[in-house]
Amino acid sequence: MTLKTVFLLAFVFLSVNLFAQTRLVKEKQEINKIIEAHQKELITISDAIWAKAETAFEEYESSKILSDYAEKNGFTVEKGVAGMPTAFVASYGSGKPVIGILGEFDALPGISQKALPTKEALEAGGGGHGCGHNLFGTASLGAAIAIKELMEQGKIKGTIKFFGTPSEEKYFGKIWMVNAGLWDDVDVNMSWHPHASTEADVQSSLALIDFKVEFFGQAAHAAADPWNGRSASDALELYTAGINYYREHVRPSVRMHYHIQDAGAVVNVVPDYSKVWVRIRDSKRSGMLPVYERVKEMAEGAAIMANVEYKISLISGIYEILVNRAGGEILQENLELLGPISYTEEEIAFGKKIQAETGKPQLGLDSNITPLKETRKNPGGGSTDVGDVSWNVANINLRVTTAPKDTPWHSWAVVACGGMSIGHKGMIYAAKAMAMTMFDLYKSPKKVQEVKDEYMTRKGTEVYKAMIPEGPPPIPAK
Template structure:
């Protein structure tokens, strides 16, 4: 009956999200900030004593991400001060960008060309067309053609992967293969369905063959190994790998 004597955790949460949204104007176009409110009380007429939000920030490189992360973390403290509540920040994940190795990529490219394009049955093509129709996308089917090795981009697009941390410690050679129709939303049931049937299985087996063939080449060819390592050392330069996460395993229950 007397909310003027209470402190609301949701006040801090709302101030925090307002700060994040205002901050979007002052970051580079490559920066991404996402959040999901996981707990904000249960009923409308009770002042909540606890709120929880999951925030994720991303950029092309760790150097670009670090100041953004530091500022977003400080904003949480500022929001807590304004609402006169306590707060806790738990870092549950943090990854580097993927360091390419063009020498290794060129070696894998030869194996991809030796394997040739992925071939699809009419049933698989029809399935892909149906997935595209269901998603309101152009009915262009599925593409298993080999692409040429392109120039390495300084600011590539794409998602996030913890393989990036591996690539800053040892040379990494990787590839992308077709496991779903072109154009369908990636985080969707259509991709799950495609990956779980023969379209996805063909892509996975194809990737395994390409990786296996390339590993054999690397094991057998000492010059190739030296060239891959030389490029790795050149790309690393004076950079000293420093993981985002603290030493040791991450907390099992990160919300406590």
């Protein structure tokens, strides 16, 4: 082979490769155009869910808004899956690969807020989307619709599934959906979450277990004959004191919380009943479980000291997220292709006012594309039932800016941003980034396999077991 021939072949290869890259960019531009064509309706949907602010397992109208729009756009929708009236799966296409995308839509109680940068309830005592789930579910559905339209055009093949997942904030609805096998045929799953920065998220979360402790004593007159009483409230106080003393003797990665739900009704009666909700977390499920067992033993000790009976009931528990860096690298490329979100002067001023009202430095909004980070051993932060999904299918996770830097999450400040253009811009951006990443997976069986291989390696021999009590999910009576 002559040198001239070598150069000619190299030129042909380079030309073909450049053409392929150009075509790929054009197809991703088409994704963006599809999402922008749906943008007005997506914002309307997000705002409607934001205004309704329905809490755990009560998201009837929010779920219907999303599932109706999925049906309107040609998806086949299965409602009431896994025994939860507000859970659904919207599917389109056939064959492999099967890619899933998560959508949450539940709000938090008691943090109702207008779309203003100062604290002012929309409905006194009402709920609010202090975690941005009105944006979460809507963006994911927008991404799924873009993929569906590319399938209709014959540009990609496979199946897209949008999972409408309720009650992430309280009972963790995805556990029941996982336990029902809804991800068994899915090759790769996509997820995202509103945040104060934009990045391919390759950090884990904290494993968690929730349980209820009840104490049962004997009522008596608190002044006339308290010796005839056995105080359930005494047991509760002894129990929480034990938890608080235990904090010094656990690893720094452990978190312990409790919420006293009942400690008696009046001051002049020795209370015969008390109840506390307890939550234990650690960076790994394997580290969380021994702490859980120890804290359960403390309940028995408290009951003995107060001479009362006790009962422990499992509420639910979730795994830490199983990170997937191979998927994160694909997502990172698309974030860099999209570039940062741009904001108006009014939006920057809104963000700075939020920061001023919450006692934070007035730094504004950060939409810079964060370089792909190293995965930390002990990530800190919160917990999510996305972890349970990630132990059953390879999961790619995204964070997108929807609020100013250092904004207190689960607060009125996040609610405010989720109901106006700062949140809207992050939502549309997330839809584009996820759809572009899913497009790469549909076009490349090799990338799908690399993501799946890493999932299998990280999971190892661990056998997933859902941490839920027997029986149906705890759906409140309507």
